[in-house]
Amino acid sequence: MATPHSCGLPEEIIIWEILIRLPPKSLLRCRAVCRVWRHATSHRQFLLAHHARQPSLPIVFSSIHGNEISNTIATLDHRAAVPQDQLQPIGPRDQIFLEASCDGLLILYKYGTDAKHCFFVYNPTTRQHSPIRQLLRFNIMGMYPHRPTSEYRLLLQKRYMDSSQDQIGCCVFALGSDQPLRYIGWPEKASEWFTVPVRMRDSLHWYPMYLSRQTEPVMVFDTVSESFRQMRAPAIPTKACMFEMDDTLGIYSCNTTLEIVNIWVLQNYKSEVWNLKYRVALPIAEIREKFDDHDAYWNANVASGNGDVLLLVSFNHWLFYVDTDGKLVASFQGFYASRFRHKQTLVPHTFFTTLDVNDVRTLNLMSHPKAF
Known part of the structure; x- marks a missing residue:
């Protein structure tokens, strides 16, 4: 009772x-x-x-810190109209690079000037972290929860050398495990280059970073059976990226002049039917006139959450929010967008050995975050 x-x-x-x-x-x-x-x-x-x-928020990186280049990691919530100086940091500085994000956990790569490089898993909410020593010769394609075992696993890419050729292959590694990496092969006719995956329906989804033809399919990795398959994609003439939109898949691409963003949405997952839902004309002329820089490079990412679709446009150390009508909503200095997202968590994990979430020190660390 x-x-x-x-x-x-x-x-x-x-x-x-x-x-x-x-x-x-x-x-x-x-x-x-x-x-x-x-x-x-x-x-x-x-x-x-x-x-x-918890809200799933886009992750952004700091491009400048004072007079120096910085790689501070932060989240950005447009609904709260958070100004730039109140962005909450979720990662340490000093040569730290984000490699994967899943369920509030980050895989970071620490680059040491003394050649002591390492990967580690990190929970920004609790400040727990643990090194991963088996990954130095791999590319991380994605992180996912393996539902049959309740483990968090990494999908890794490596070139396996034999007597005749350099063969691309994939391995699976469970966080906190002392077992060797398990080789699972490479999907047939798959592109070698992938962007940040979208996790949905117990699967990771990628659209190839560089197209070899207009009919390039979506690559899908089933995280339960840990096997690859392909999904139909819309005909896209330029390079494109995937994102999650209201529990379904989206694909966006820019035209050759980088002024128009086309956004396709998957109407039916089973039948693989796509619909061109948005065609957004970016306010590039307005941005360039406002900031008096016509030569700076820029790019656009799509962020979606709670029914909102916004574009994150990175331009000359500025980050702009643009809505689907092409209207400039907000601007933030010193940040540029990534394709990763973050969702805070206090769920404990056995692969962390440095701190317990029930410890009162957790609150102190959250109030006064420190780099490690």
Whole structure:
């Protein structure tokens, strides 16, 4: 039976209707109120449900920091109209590169000037991190939860040398595992170059980075059977990228003059039917006139969430939000867009050994983030 709280509401309502909607930092502070709240909000079932309610936000990188180049990682929420100086950092500085993102976890590559390079898995919400020592000779194609085993796994790409030729191959690696990487082969007729994948329906989806023909298919990796297949794609004459749009797939591409962005949306996943939903004329002339730079290079990414579709245009150390009508919505100095997204999580994982999410130090680290 749910017991009433001092405010008159049952604990079940407070926990599953109120606390579950709080951002992670506020939720951790609420654990100090009473033992009931601390116990309930530390349970894995609650933390999974809490993570599911967090917004999935585009990740951006800082292009300048003072007078120096920086690679600070941040998230950007256009709905909150967050100004540039209030962007919340989610990663350390000093030669850190983002390689993969999944369920609030990041795979980062640390480049050391003393040749001590390493990969590590990192939770920006709890500041937990753990090194991954088996990946130095691989390209990371994507990260995913393997539902049959509840493991988080990496799909890796490597060239395997034999006596006759240089053969491309893929391997699977489970985070926290001491087992050798498992070779699973390479999909037939697949492009060697892939962009950031879109995870949906227990599968990773890519559109090739460089086209060899207009009828290039979408490459799909089934994360349950850990096998490849192909999906039909719309006829796209230029290079294109995939994104998630309201629980379905989207593909966007620019025309040859980089002024028009075409956005296709998958109407039916099973029948693989696509529809050209948006054709956005970017306000490039307005941007160049406003910032008095006609020679700077620019590019555009598509961000989607909660029914909104916006374009992130990177131009000369500025990041612009543009809506589907081609209207300039907002601008942020010193950032450029990535194709990764981030969704905060407090869910514990066994491959982390540096910190426990119930430890009070977690809150201190979130209040005063430090590089490591």
